[in-house]
């Protein structure tokens with residue numbers, strides 16, 4: 001068993017963290033041999049609630065959990081961390097557009113970028129979940145110049161998981177038989193769920209295209225895309241609260257793959273600082289299909305993109321450029 005690593009979760013008293021902390025502490029993310037010390041950051045009025053979370057973590061009696069540091073002080077929260085789940089933010093309420101949240105939330109991510117810059121390990125891997133996740137991740141990286149830009153990512157894995165589940169249900173297969181469906185662009189309603197490269201496993205060494213598996217290409221180009229784009233809003237409408245269990249699972253999936261790698265030929269979606277691949281605007285956090293090896297992600301190159309998807313990519317890229325301009329105008 002190696003030395004424990006320090007992992008910070010912000011918004012630790014909130015609903016996503018409530019599921020996520022358990023997954024991290026039981027080894028789902030960093031593996032069954034990696035002990036962890038959890039740093040839990042929330043705001044001062046939530047410290048009493050956070051104490052309850054600390055009690056519950058103790059009561060889970062998890063052998064990999066070697067310490068818990070609840071705090072409202074970013075300096076303490078980010079000290080020596082190897083991984084950061086930036087979940088804490090103001091959540092979107094019913095009827096609220098993501099842009100309404102931008103102004104309040106980017107300021108939080110500026111402060112946390114500065115704290116990461118000063119206190120975290122220089123190879124810290126940062127996953128931004130709090131919305132608007134892509135632009136928050138960009139803001140965070142700008143205020144943490146001593147940490148490489150590639151260490152800042154935004155979560156679109158929930159959208160990918162939703163897409164994978166939709167295709168699996170339509171094709172009538174378990175979800176792990178669907179792969180290489182991924183998300184381009186922003187974690188917003190302009191996101192582009194792309195099933196044109198997706199495959200469905202049909203036998204020990206055989207896979208067919210998602211279009212063949214669902215026997216309905218029109219569905220993949222219309223209803224499928226709309227369902228995934230609007231899934232967050234549908235969950236809010238039903239639950240009166242935003243996605244939490246599934247968001248925590250997706251955050252755990254994202255960080256697990258980043259630390260432990262992806263299978264050869266299998267892509268996962270990550271919002272990363274764009275290098276302009278596939279005509280995406282540069283210097284925004286754009287979701288691409290990536291492969292991960294030795295803790296480093298790389299954008300999957302050379303996928304053919306037809307005009308239909310290219311137009312959608314352009315629209316989501318434009319939205320990210322607008323968000324970026326707006327964010328840096330209010331900081």
Ligand code: NAX
Nearest residue numbers: 011013014015016042088089091092130131155158242247
């Ligand atoms: P909750 O309101 O349950 O929890 C948020 C927590 O963050 C609260 O405890 C709050 O006190 C804390 N917080 C606020 N400001 C903070 C700060 N400056 N430092 C530390 N903690 C702070 O929200 P929850 O449902 O957990 O959602 C958290 C965020 O995830 C929201 O921004 C939400 O929009 C976003 N989501 C992102 C998703 C994605 O796929 N990227 C999907 C799920 C979710 O909607």
